[in-house]
Amino acid sequence: MISLRHVSYSFGTQWALKNISLEVRKGDFLFLVGPSGAGKTTLLRLLHGAIPLKRGQGSVAGFDLHALKARRIHLLRREVSVVFQDFKILPERTVFANVALALEVRNMPRTHTERRVRAVLRGLDLENKMHVPCAQLSGGEQQRVAIARAVVVGPQLLLADEPTGNLDRELAMRLMSIFLQFHAHGTTIVLATHNQEILACVPDAKILHLEDGAVNWTNWDMDAPT
């Protein structure tokens, strides 16, 4: 699902990713961990084409990141959903509208859209906020809207950047059980987190430790850089 070989990325003269090599197979659950500034968000951004691959080779969901032209990025994004660290939801639009948008751009019939959006919102305990503009939601509720929007399309690959960051323990655990349900149905998941308790929710997950932009190999069942 993801293959990176010797990928590095710099902002100006500062290297945010250094020589990352990584294989994620279909159906894997991978945690990205590491201190603030380690490069977790930058790596996730590379994986959905938000920043270009400048050095190294990489493919995601069958798309070669090196050859990925701007006009084909929307094809990659059909297969890869993202929950952003800063949510990126539309504040003036309702919860329903934000989540439905992901299906509308895929031309899903209205009745089908409505059914799916309701089901996902119910699972995330947001059904009673469906018609509320997102600007009126708490941080944790906005985070759940961002998650609903990502999962509603049934992506092959789900990238999540600190998705439990603003949630209390109970909600964080509930959220993890939602991620695990999608995982059980075959969705490949890459999740960046600081939270040790979250790691314990998926005992057979792989863990990639980033430090200062480089991989610190702690889990040897992954392919180390060659």
Ligand SMILES: Nc1ncnc2c1ncn2[C@@H]1O[C@H](COP(=O)(O)OP(=O)(O)OP(=O)(O)O)[C@@H](O)[C@H]1O
């Ligand atoms: N748009 C940018 N312009 C310049 N430097 C950036 C930019 N985005 C990130 N960086 C730098 O790249 C490095 C990695 O940042 P990144 O956001 O990937 O870290 P992170 O592991 O996600 O941290 P956090 O846990 O705080 O979210 C940091 O040193 C950061 O300052």
Ligand SMILES: [Mg+2]
């Ligand atoms: Mg980050």
